[in-house]
Amino acid sequence: MKLSExxxxxxxEVRTGAGHLExxxxxxxxxxxxxxxxxxxxxxxxxxxxxxxxxxxxxxIMRSLAGIILIKGREPDEETIRKAEAEGVPILVxxxxxxxxxxxxxxLGIVGG
Amino acid sequence: xDPRFAKTRELLYQLRVADIIRREPIVTHPDQMMSELxxxxxxxxxxxxxxxxxxxxxxxxxxxxxIGWLSSGGQDCPIREKMTRDPEVLYADQLLVQTIQHFDASxxxxxxxxxxxxxxxxxxxxxxxxxxxxLGKLEHALREEEIRQYRASHIFEDLTAEYKEIxxxxxxxxxxxxxxxxxxxxxxxxxxxxxxxxxxxHRLAIASxxxxxxxVIYADRGVMEYRITPxxxxxxxxxxxxxxxxxxxxxxxxxxxAADWVRELGFGAGMGLQNIKKCADRMDLRSTPGVxxxxxIRIFTRKANETE
Numbered sequence: 001m002k003l004s005e006x007x008x009x010x011x012x013e014v015r016t017g018a019g020h021l022e023x024x025x026x027x028x029x030x031x032x033x034x035x036x037x038x039x040x041x042x043x044x045x046x047x048x049x050x051x052x053x054x055x056x057x058x059x060x061i062m063r064s065l066a067g068i069i070l071i072k073g074r075e076p077d078e079e080t081i082r083k084a085e086a087e088g089v090p091i092l093v094x095x096x097x098x099x100x101x102x103x104x105x106x107x108l109g110i111v112g113g
Numbered sequence: 114x115d116p117r118f119a120k121t122r123e124l125l126y127q128l129r130v131a132d133i134i135r136r137e138p139i140v141t142h143p144d145q146m147m148s149e150l151x152x153x154x155x156x157x158x159x160x161x162x163x164x165x166x167x168x169x170x171x172x173x174x175x176x177x178x179x180i181g182w183l184s185s186g187g188q189d190c191p192i193r194e195k196m197t198r199d200p201e202v203l204y205a206d207q208l209l210v211q212t213i214q215h216f217d218a219s220x221x222x223x224x225x226x227x228x229x230x231x232x233x234x235x236x237x238x239x240x241x242x243x244x245x246x247x248l249g250k251l252e253h254a255l256r257e258e259e260i261r262q263y264r265a266s267h268i269f270e271d272l273t274a275e276y277k278e279i280x281x282x283x284x285x286x287x288x289x290x291x292x293x294x295x296x297x298x299x300x301x302x303x304x305x306x307x308x309x310x311x312x313x314x315h316r317l318a319i320a321s322x323x324x325x326x327x328x329v330i331y332a333d334r335g336v337m338e339y340r341i342t343p344x345x346x347x348x349x350x351x352x353x354x355x356x357x358x359x360x361x362x363x364x365x366x367x368x369x370x371a372a373d374w375v376r377e378l379g380f381g382a383g384m385g386l387q388n389i390k391k392c393a394d395r396m397d398l399r400s401t402p403g404v405x406x407x408x409x410i411r412i413f414t415r416k417a418n419e420t421e
Contacts, residue, residue, distance in 0.1 A: 019123035033382035034326075038319055039391065051379045055326075058294030061301065062322050064315070079291060087298075088123060 001025055001108055003067050006046065007092055010104055012069065016081050017090030023066040028110045030102050034059050041065060042113040048101050054080040060089045067091070071098045124250050130212055131205040133246025134226050134236035140165045141174060143193035147182050150174060150192055163225040163234055164196045170225045170234050172196035203238050204229045209246075216240060266308025269343050279307070279341040285325055287333040287354065290378065296337050297322040307341060313414050316392040317346050320410050323385040328352045330375050332405065345394075347411040356402035364390070364398075 004021035007014060014021070027042035032049050034056070041047060043064050049056065052074045060068055067090035070076065076084065076091050084091050094101050141150060141162045154160065154176055161175030174196040182195050203212050203224045215224060226236045269277055281303060283296035297318055304314035321337070328335035332354025340347045357363045364386050371381025390396050393410040400406040 019126045022122065032379050033384070034379040035323060035382045035384035035388055038322065039384055039388040043315075049379075053290065053378060055290060055294055055378065055380075058298055058322065061298055062294075062318050 001110065003046065003090060006105070006108065006110075009108060010069075010094060010096075010101065012092035012094050015070075015076055015091045015093055016084035017067065017088055020067070020088045020090050025066045025110060027113050028102065028105045029065075029113065030098055037065075038062055040113075045113065046105070046110065048098050048105070050074055050098070052076045052080060054083050056080065056091075057083040057087060057089050060084075061087055065089075069094055069101055071096060071101055121247060121251060124247055124254075125210040125213065126208060128209040128246065128250065129205070130203050130207045130209065130226055130238060131235070132250075133209065133242055134205075134238050135242055136236040138163060138225075138234070138237040140234065141192055142166060143171060143196065144191050146189050146191060147179065147187075147195060148189050151179055151183075154179060161223050163200075163237060164192055165234055168234075169232055170200070170202060170227060172198045173200040173223065173225060175223065200225060202227050205235050209243065212238060213243070216243075262306050262308065265303075265306035268307070277343060281339045281341070283337045283339075285328045285332075285335040285337060285350075285352075287329060287331070287335070287352075289329060293326060293329040294322055297325050300339055303339075304341075304346065309341070309346060310414060313346060313412055317348065317410075317412050320389040320392040320412075321348055321350075323388045324348065324350045324408055324410070326380060327385055327406075327408075328354070330371055330380055331355060344415055345411055345413045347409065349407065349409045351405065351407045353405045356404055356406055357398070357400040358402050360398055360400060 003023050003025050006025060007021060025046050027045040028048065029037060029041035029045045030048040031037050032051050037047060037059050041063050044066050046066050046069060047060065048069045048071060050071050052070055054077060056068055057080060070091065070093045073093060073095045075093065139153065139157055139159060139162050141153065141164050143164050143166050161173060163170050164172035164174055174192050178195045201219060201224060203215065203226045205226055205228055222239060224238045225234055226238050227233060228235055285296060286292060300321055301314060301318040304317060325337065328350065332352035335350055335352030337348060337350045362368055366387050367383040369381040369383035375381045389410060394413050395411040397409040
């Protein structure tokens with residue numbers, strides 16, 4: 001499923017990377033520990049987290065992630081937005097909890113890893 | 114998705130109207146006659162003009178208006194009577210992506226582009242200009258990256274020597290979470306340009322990021338030295354920090370001495386050294402408490418080539 005479809009189905013707010021939503025997403029990962037994500041997330045996965053500081057962008061680049069979903073209406077810092085735009089990393093915001101976001105992703109056929 | 118298409122989308126969000134429009138467009142005055150317009154369109158091979166009076170855009174006249182005028186007898190009259198008044202305009206500082214919506218919604222083929230500050234006409238926007246502008250920028254961006262990659266990936270072939278190595282060095286500032294990860298992010302791009310196998314580049318980038326973050330979290334400063342040869346990529350990272358008292362313990366998954374505020378940022382999960390170990394072919398960690406730590410990692414490029 002394309003990231004743009006996920007944005008639509010889950011009603012996510014696109015904060016950065018609006019031009020990078022056509023990536024095909026098959027995997028998802030949820031964690032707030034950056035090393036956990038770097039070490040274990042599937043390449044090209046969509047990452048669900050409540051971390052909103054700029055290091056999430058570096059992690060997404062390192063792991064070649066498709067995008068980052070911030071939960072509970074967390075807003076990315078200004079610097080996070082600047083970096084994400086420069087690197088073309090989509091940051092999407094959901095009002096829901098991690099559990100709710102992940103179960104909806106699961107319903108859409110996104111698998112863990 | 115095709116990466117070239119992604120680039121096009123990206124450009125739509127990056128480019129502004131001013132970047133691509135045709136400047137100093139041919140204009141007409143409302144008092145000029147339709148017969149004059151006919152000659153202008155024919156001679157200049159254009160399909161319409163903004164109509165300008167006292168420095169302001171008062172209308173737009175197109176070949177469709179001319180055809181309408183001709184088919185209803187073609188009796189000469191001023192452009193003022195046939196033009197579309199107060200046409201929709203675009204502003205020079207608008208993003209390209211916004212203008213595309215204008216074309217789609219209105220069905221018009223051209224829009225005058227004006228300066229938001231003084232309302233003066235700067236140029237004219239057509240679908241053709243968008244296509245030309247996008248293609249031009251796209252080609253430019255692709256060519257630049259291609260040239261960079263070509264140049265870099267041929268360094269080892271083009272230079273002759275008995276031993277060939279490239280050293281790239283970065284300084285890392287401790288406790289600066291704003292700059293953290295910069296060296297590793299840049300190195301990932303450098304390795305790609307050098308034509309290093311993506312799997313190797315990926316592993317080095319991850320090991321390097323974890324090592325960089327360790328310096329940022331625990332030390333005052335550090336130096337990262339990358340060495341690239343035809344056989345391997347390696348990284349030596351030396352810091353002036355507290356040192357590691359028990360390396361065996363530090364290597365244990367889940368063990369971390371990070372402060373609470375660092376953990377709140379999502380670091381200090383006790384997985385960093387494990388991640389480095391997973392990515393590296395060789396890992397050598399030495400530390401003197403109170404002095405600092407030196408970590409060396411090596412990744413062999415030969416192996417990846419052989420498994421291809």
